Amino acid sequence: MPDRRADQDGAASRGAWWFGVLLLALLLASLASFFVAARVWWLPVRASEQAPMVDGILDALFVIGLVFFVAAQVFLAVPLMRRRAAAGPFVPPPLTRMPGIGAIIAVLVLVIADATVLALSERDWFRMFSPPPADALRIEVVGRQFMWQFRYPGPDGRFGRTNLRFVTSGNPFGMDPDDPANAQNVVTVNEMHVVVGRPVVLQITALDVIHSFNLPNFRLKQDAVPGRPVTVWTTPDRAGTYEITCAQLCGVGHYTMRGIVVVQSPGAFAAWMASQRAAIPPAGKPGAIASGLRAAAPARHEASAGAASAAK
Amino acid sequence: MAVVVDGNFANRQSFLHRYIFSQDHKVIGVQYLVTALFMALVGGTLSMLMRVHLGWPQSGVLDPAQYLGAVTMHGTIMVLFFLTLLPSAFGNFLIPLMIGAPDMAFPFLNLLSYWTLVPAILSLLVSFYVPGGPAGGGWTAYPPLSAVPQAAPGSGLGQTLWLLAVALLCVSSLFGALNFITTILNLRSPGMSMGRLPLTIWALLFTAIIALLVFPVLLAAGLLLLLDRVAGTSFFEPAHLLVAGQILSHSGGDPLLFQHLFWFFGHPEVYILIVPPLGIVADVLATFTRTPVFGYRAFVLGLAAVTSLSFLVWAHHMYVSGLHPLLGGVFMTTTIAISVPFAVLLVCLIATLYQGQGRIRLDTPMLWAIGMLSVMVTGGLTGLFLGDAPSDLYLHDTYWVVGHFHFTMALAALAGALAGLYYWFPKMFGRRLDERLGKIHFLITLPAMYATFIPMHFLGLAGMSRRLYTASFYHFLSGTQPLNVFISLSAFVLGGAQVLFIANFFWSLAYGPRAEQNPWHANTLEWEAESPPPHGNWAVRPVVYRWPYDYNVPGADEDYVPQTVPLAGGPRPEHAGVAGGGGG
Numbered sequence: 072m073p074d075r076r077a078d079q080d081g082a083a084s085r086g087a088w089w090f091g092v093l094l095l096a097l098l099l100a101s102l103a104s105f106f107v108a109a110r111v112w113w114l115p116v117r118a119s120e121q122a123p124m125v126d127g128i129l130d131a132l133f134v135i136g137l138v139f140f141v142a143a144q145v146f147l148a149v150p151l152m153r154r155r156a157a158a159g160p161f162v163p164p165p166l167t168r169m170p171g172i173g174a175i176i177a178v179l180v181l182v183i184a185d186a187t188v189l190a191l192s193e194r195d196w197f198r199m200f201s202p203p204p205a206d207a208l209r210i211e212v213v214g215r216q217f218m219w220q221f222r223y224p225g226p227d228g229r230f231g232r233t234n235l236r237f238v239t240s241g242n243p244f245g246m247d248p249d250d251p252a253n254a255q256n257v258v259t260v261n262e263m264h265v266v267v268g269r270p271v272v273l274q275i276t277a278l279d280v281i282h283s284f285n286l287p288n289f290r291l292k293q294d295a296v297p298g299r300p301v302t303v304w305t306t307p308d309r310a311g312t313y314e315i316t317c318a319q320l321c322g323v324g325h326y327t328m329r330g331i332v333v334v335q336s337p338g339a340f341a342a343w344m345a346s347q348r349a350a351i352p353p354a355g356k357p358g359a360i361a362s363g364l365r366a367a368a369p370a371r372h373e374a375s376a377g378a379a380s381a382a383k
Numbered sequence: 384m385a386v387v388v389d390g391n392f393a394n395r396q397s398f399l400h401r402y403i404f405s406q407d408h409k410v411i412g413v414q415y416l417v418t419a420l421f422m423a424l425v426g427g428t429l430s431m432l433m434r435v436h437l438g439w440p441q442s443g444v445l446d447p448a449q450y451l452g453a454v455t456m457h458g459t460i461m462v463l464f465f466l467t468l469l470p471s472a473f474g475n476f477l478i479p480l481m482i483g484a485p486d487m488a489f490p491f492l493n494l495l496s497y498w499t500l501v502p503a504i505l506s507l508l509v510s511f512y513v514p515g516g517p518a519g520g521g522w523t524a525y526p527p528l529s530a531v532p533q534a535a536p537g538s539g540l541g542q543t544l545w546l547l548a549v550a551l552l553c554v555s556s557l558f559g560a561l562n563f564i565t566t567i568l569n570l571r572s573p574g575m576s577m578g579r580l581p582l583t584i585w586a587l588l589f590t591a592i593i594a595l596l597v598f599p600v601l602l603a604a605g606l607l608l609l610l611d612r613v614a615g616t617s618f619f620e621p622a623h624l625l626v627a628g629q630i631l632s633h634s635g636g637d638p639l640l641f642q643h644l645f646w647f648f649g650h651p652e653v654y655i656l657i658v659p660p661l662g663i664v665a666d667v668l669a670t671f672t673r674t675p676v677f678g679y680r681a682f683v684l685g686l687a688a689v690t691s692l693s694f695l696v697w698a699h700h701m702y703v704s705g706l707h708p709l710l711g712g713v714f715m716t717t718t719i720a721i722s723v724p725f726a727v728l729l730v731c732l733i734a735t736l737y738q739g740q741g742r743i744r745l746d747t748p749m750l751w752a753i754g755m756l757s758v759m760v761t762g763g764l765t766g767l768f769l770g771d772a773p774s775d776l777y778l779h780d781t782y783w784v785v786g787h788f789h790f791t792m793a794l795a796a797l798a799g800a801l802a803g804l805y806y807w808f809p810k811m812f813g814r815r816l817d818e819r820l821g822k823i824h825f826l827i828t829l830p831a832m833y834a835t836f837i838p839m840h841f842l843g844l845a846g847m848s849r850r851l852y853t854a855s856f857y858h859f860l861s862g863t864q865p866l867n868v869f870i871s872l873s874a875f876v877l878g879g880a881q882v883l884f885i886a887n888f889f890w891s892l893a894y895g896p897r898a899e900q901n902p903w904h905a906n907t908l909e910w911e912a913e914s915p916p917p918h919g920n921w922a923v924r925p926v927v928y929r930w931p932y933d934y935n936v937p938g939a940d941e942d943y944v945p946q947t948v949p950l951a952g953g954p955r956p957e958h959a960g961v962a963g964g965g966g967g
């Protein structure tokens with residue numbers, strides 16, 4: 072590629088100018104789409120005390136990210152769009168001039184931004200995993216293909232013994248009928264009730280494969296891992312009904328693992344709990360299921376998985 | 384002082400031994416390249432099917448099990464059997480040529496590295512057709528879903544064949560990595576000190592070191608999972624598993640062990656995918672700005688830092704997996720720290736562009752190099768949101784992750800590879816790709832890349848999970864379908880535009896104009912060989928006197944001075960490269 076004649080240089084620099092325009096157009100389109108999205112598809116409404124912590128970190132990251140995004144794309148476009156006479160020999164400029172000084176400043180600014188966001192995030196991360204208060208509402212959460220099951224302790228605060236051999240669709244936790252603590256445990260499927268303003272401790276595990284218990288409005292997500300119960304907690308602070316999703320691929324029914332979490336006043340929660348306890352059958356029978364059990368959906372998937380295994 | 388190449392090195396003459404079971408690094412490199420492009424077509428077709436379904440779920444093109452099979456195989460093929468093959472393709476072709484060697488250190492091992500890959504691919508492709516279909520647990524294949532055949536349709540024979548394919552790929556990659564490292568360290572031409580290596584070679588060296596260290600871990604994870612599936616072991620399954628109405632007899636295992644093993648491989652793997660394109664872009668930028676790469680030493684040190692740190696960040700994929708929170712805090716620190724040396728690399732490249740103002744030549748390789756920088760910055764920045772643990776709490780396993788890794792892998796690594804392909808096509812095949820078609824390919828692809836993958840970040844912010852057959856079960860996601868339609872339409876444009884490249888590639892192979900020896904007037908050694916080079920590469924091994932970036936040197940006749948031009952009596956640059964000349 073020998074040195075070009077002047078008109079080829081002109082054409083080359085015109086092409087470079089247009090390429091710079093393309094890069095800037097992509098930058099502007101990205102920014103515009105971001106601002107549109109912020110009005111139409113942003114995060115769901117916050118409903119827990121943990122949510123502002125997460126959203127605060129997201130905001131800090133957006134500030135940093137947007138600054139560096141704009142700066143980098145502009146610094147890519149500028150060399151293309153500048154009209155400079157093609158100079159002769161190249162002598163590297165000292166580091167105190169561009170591009171060296173720009174490079175050093177860019178890395179320093181990134182280090183400072185990184186350190187700031189790291190400090191804020193470490194503080195929030197350990198705050199989220201601090202020990203829960205003593206008066207928290209405890210709920211056992213078990214994920215299975217393809218539903219969420221919840222168990223509330225009785226007034227004695229105890230969860231009864233379980234054993235897999237007792238599991239039926241009427242007794243999804245496999246509660247041992249010989250353990251009196253089970254008699255007062257309330258079991259629900261795909262519907263979790265909590266109290267606004269009262270911390271809730273969730274002990275999360277799974278029965279078959281890894282699921283992920285996801286409460287988008289609470290900004291809470293924890294994998295439900297078989298054999299490894301994990302405890303997380305937060306305090307719901309906005310009444311309403313929100314959705315629970317499964318956030319870890321768990322099989323063909325993964326997309327159907329929807330639940331609801333109802334955040335209610337203490338009075339409404341007490342009334343609901345009373346109605347659940349009233350529905351528990353007499354001792355000696357496996358625990359009954361509260362309203363919300365969708366036998367049809369799980370049965371369909373269990374049948375298809377069972378058929379697949381029967382075919383082997 | 385000339386070194387005569389060993390004439391006995393020449394391959395046997397039969398077609399089978401010259402072009403099929405070849406030990407010539409250039410032939411093997413092209414075999415890897417063509418295989419990779421074929422797998423990209425398969426993976427790309429799967430993604431088009433997925434996008435038809437996601438844009439128009441009523442179309443019925445995929446049922447839930449088929450959708451998960453498509454997702455799994457798309458990810459597996461694109462990451463492990465397309466992008467992972469590109470460093471092998473470029474490395475095999477370029478390493479001996481760029482260091483002045485006649486071939487790789489172990490030509491037979493090189494042959495084996497390609498021919499262990501072929502059964503791996505066959506195993507993977509066959510798995511589409513077995514009962515139960517292909518693996519459906521995601522390319523991450525987390526047990527127990529992937530370990531228990533009853534847990535999902537694809538967890539039967541399909542998953543076993545998947546594991547066989549991945550195990551063979553590990554073996555193939557290990558052979559290749561051994562070869563790359565030995566060749567670069569031992570077979571450099573006289574005068575080719577480490578400080579005079581082109582950055583493409585430095586990048587391939589670090590990549591091979593990473594590969595050598597982490598592919599054994601993936602192999603171990605795969606073999607342990609295979610044993611759990613067929614031999615009744617319980618490495619990854621705890622007691623009391625109830626699947627499809629059956630209580631399983633496993634006990635004593637931990638699903639998290641697999642995740643640690645997988646991601647100890649998986650994170651360095653993404654650096655295997657991005658480091659060679661970064662090196663390629665460095666060399667392309669130098670050639671087309673006609674100036675040295677800015678900060679050669681900083682770039683090499685940055686590569687070394689990124690390589691070392693890449694082994695210390697893996698659990699940022701596991702922030703919500705159930706780890707002790709302290710581990711989350713530790714890995715957040717290392718993950719945010721690795722952004723600094725990575726930024727040094729990008730800043731050196733952008734600065735190279737900056738210092739080349741007024742000299743920039745926008746041939747197609749250069750378009751792709753600059754495009755790579757654009758998408759790499761975007762992808763790197765979205766990664767910060769995932770490396771940060773509290774923010775990852777919300778974004779984990781959402782479409783934000785999908786947008787992020789497509790920007791960094793599908794866009795940045797691919798753009799760097801395309802820069803390399805357009806750049807070295809003349810050397811590989813002795814013909815030129817059509818420049819105009821190449822520019823049209825680029826000008827359609829770059830905007831389509833942004834249009835397809837930026838909206839995925841909005842889906843993630845809205846809370847849509849990955850690997851969802853449909854979001855329609857969730858009311859809070861009910862407004863997101865327009866985004867899915869927009870993404871699908873953009874993806875069709877993006878996919879369609881690649882036809883231009885494929886057509887250009889094959890047409891030019893047969894009918895393209897013949898390439899001269901050094902069409903880009905570049906300094907590196909491969910341009911001193913013929914286009915394409917013969918077996919053995921050099922009649923006389925080149926001797927190296929300078930680093931590869933003597934462009935526009937004061938006092939020179941031309942604006943480039945190849946590495947083989949002696950210093951004595953030749954142009955004396957003010958920057959003769961990193962100290963360490965002499966001794967090859």
